[in-house]
Amino acid sequence: MRGKFIVVEGLEGAGKSSVIQLLVDCIEAAGHRCVTTREPGGTAMAEAIRECVKQPWDETVAQETELMLMYAARRQLLINKIFPALNDNVWVVGDRHELSSQAYQGGGRQIDAEIMATLSQITLKGFKPDLTLYLDVTPETGLQRARGRGELDRIEQEGMAFFKRTRERYLELAASDDTIITIDTMRSMELVHRDVIARIKAFLEC
Template sequence: MSGKFIVVEGLEGAGKSSVMSLITAILTASGKTVQQTREPGGTPMAEAIRDCVKQNWQETVAEQTELMLMYAARVQLLTNRIQPALKRGEWVVGDRHDLSSQAYQGGGRGIDREIMAQLKAVALKGFSPDLTLLLDVDPVVGLERARGRGELDRIEMAGLAFFERTRARYLELAGQDDRIVVINAMQSMEEVHADVKRCIKEFIA
């Protein structure tokens, strides 16, 4: 039996890490074998690409460069970890997947939708998560939470307008796909976790 791929999405400061841990605990308690992944990253090569994407370079990082690096890391993760795990019947919980590129590079950076669609088709060949939880947070609140964790990386320093465009694209795409569930991440952590628990238990059932 094939496993399932569940993805947690959201802006910086949305609370993805705690939700990832919660989902993993629920799935494990129900008898599933679970792997966690993150994007970009998750394999040695993909982690090296992550470092490349995140750091502040003393040169202009072209939007197309950022986009293609994201997909290069994603294909490595998909090929080496996600698809093999699913074939073994394991469940995979991912910190970000393709929806991030559609929102960040497509919405935030403003890269043409047709280019986004073509690259997605070439890289993923129709692969998609079974369930995505989008933790929706106001960018002002999310960035303030992110700053509280420490120094911001190159993408996190893109500015408020960038994250407002990213959030708008996230919500637009969520409204077009019934496999994406929007969770209000402006609630207390207890309320967010209660919503996540309900969603995951319904999905398992």
């Protein structure tokens, strides 16, 4: 038996944390062991890369540098945590995965698709989540919610145009992949959570 890999995606302020906990509760209630991860991060080395990516620097951070760090952290997480868990029949719920890079660096940063595809092949070798829940929120609302949590990191301080391009890429990718489910988080939390529960229960019954 092999575990399943479920990912929660979305812009800042989309409500990923509460949805992740909801998924874990549903999965465990169905009798499966479950662990959570986050990207970038999830292992000692990947967390160090996260700090490198997130903090402000007194120098220009090249877009390609940011992108390669994201994929390097992702590879470390896969090898050290995700693959071992799945092979031990443990379900993994991830706070972000490759869709984030495709949206933020591919869409927001507008990095060439060929570069993105090459890095993806090197690090993931075709591996992808069994299910992705993309929590859709407008950049205006999401960033307002994020500011309410405290100080924004280096990427969260990008301009509105960056986040609009990121959201557009998220929506484009979600529409082209039937393993990605879009959930409107501009509604009340009760309705969002009801939708999430229905989606994960349908997946568990497959």
